[in-house]
Amino acid sequence: MGERKRAIRVITITSGKGGVGKTNIAANLAYVLATMGLRVMVLDADMGLANIDLVVGLAPRYNLYHFLKGEKTLEEIIVRGPGGMMILPASSGIEEMAELSRGHKLTLLDALNGLSERPDFLIIDTAAGISGNVTYFNLAAKEIVVVVTPEPASLTDAYALMKIMYQNYARKRFRILVNMARNNHEATEIFKRLRQATDRFLNIQIELLGFIPFDPKFKEAIRRQKALAEIFPHTTASRCLMVLAEKIRDEKPIFTDEGNLVFFGDGVIDHGLG
Numbered sequence: 023m024g025e026r027k028r029a030i031r032v033i034t035i036t037s038g039k040g041g042v043g044k045t046n047i048a049a050n051l052a053y054v055l056a057t058m059g060l061r062v063m064v065l066d067a068d069m070g071l072a073n074i075d076l077v078v079g080l081a082p083r084y085n086l087y088h089f090l091k092g093e094k095t096l097e098e099i100i101v102r103g104p105g106g107m108m109i110l111p112a113s114s115g116i117e118e119m120a121e122l123s124r125g126h127k128l129t130l131l132d133a134l135n136g137l138s139e140r141p142d143f144l145i146i147d148t149a150a151g152i153s154g155n156v157t158y159f160n161l162a163a164k165e166i167v168v169v170v171t172p173e174p175a176s177l178t179d180a181y182a183l184m185k186i187m188y189q190n191y192a193r194k195r196f197r198i199l200v201n202m203a204r205n206n207h208e209a210t211e212i213f214k215r216l217r218q219a220t221d222r223f224l225n226i227q228i229e230l231l232g233f234i235p236f237d238p239k240f241k242e243a244i245r246r247q248k249a250l251a252e253i254f255p256h257t258t259a260s261r262c263l264m265v266l267a268e269k270i271r272d273e274k275p276i277f278t279d280e281g282n283l284v285f286f287g288d289g290v291i292d293h294g295l296g
């Protein structure tokens with residue numbers, strides 16, 4: 023092989039609990055990074071209930087289902103979203119997709135590694151909870167962003183997710199994004215509460231990545247099927263998304279030896295992950 027392939031930053035947006043804002047955050051973060059001139063691809067890994075495309079007003083004809091069935095190549099199912107982001111749409115309501123087989127997972131990883139147009143960022147929007155798909159994508163990613171909200175259940179579920187990733191897969195580094203907080207202060211308090219628990223019971227490192235306030239404009243953006251940051255760029259939440267995107271863009275890529283899979287290195291190294 024000639025030129026060594028550039029590493030792609032693979033970031034999963036995950037949570038224990040559903041409805042915390044993962045899909046909206048993934049779509050908006052991708053949008054903002056794309057408008058900064060970065061090449062961004064979003065993988066909709068919520069196979070049971072796909073909706074990245076809805077959030078940005080697309081109705082893709084083909085999706086991962088067609089790819090995994092061998093009917094389409096990965097390139098053929100990619101759609102262009104706002105800001106030029108690339109979207110790999112999931113399929114909605116196809117039961118066998120909710121729990122991908124080992125073969126399907128490897129096929130997908132192989133194709134991602136072989137993409138002709140390599141993005142700078144691959145943002146993976148996962149389903150809620152700790153299904154096989156979710157742990158798989160979290161393992162594949164070097165960077166795990168756990169979204170929580172002020173709701174107590176979201177903290178309990180985030181804790182449970184990190185505990186599983188730590189105990190079963192030795193993942194130790196997580197970044198917390200507090201969504202729907204009233205302000206920075208509340209976000210910090212929520213983060214502290216979570217860290218008290220992880221410090222006490224788990225040998226992991228968590229960091230506060232940032233926060234996004236509760237903003238009623240999200241509902242309006244959804245209704246209009248546009249990314250919030252696109253139609254309401256000056257609303258507080260959009261400004262926070264921009265700060266977040268800048269932070270992510272400017273930080274050094276995290277080189278960690280964590281994870282059982284090397285995604286987008288010089289190929290996929292599979293350590294026997296089911």
Ligand SMILES: Nc1ncnc2c1ncn2[C@@H]1O[C@H](COP(=O)(O)OP(=O)(O)O)[C@@H](O)[C@H]1O
Nearest residue numbers: 040041042043044045046202235236237240241
């Ligand atoms: N910061 C926020 N402020 C207000 N509403 C939000 C915010 N983030 C997400 N929402 C709303 O919460 C709901 C769930 O968001 P979604 O992104 O679908 O969550 P998930 O993907 O985690 O299930 C949506 O109706 C969305 O508009």
Ligand SMILES: [Mg+2]
Nearest residue numbers: 044045068073
């Ligand atoms: Mg979602």
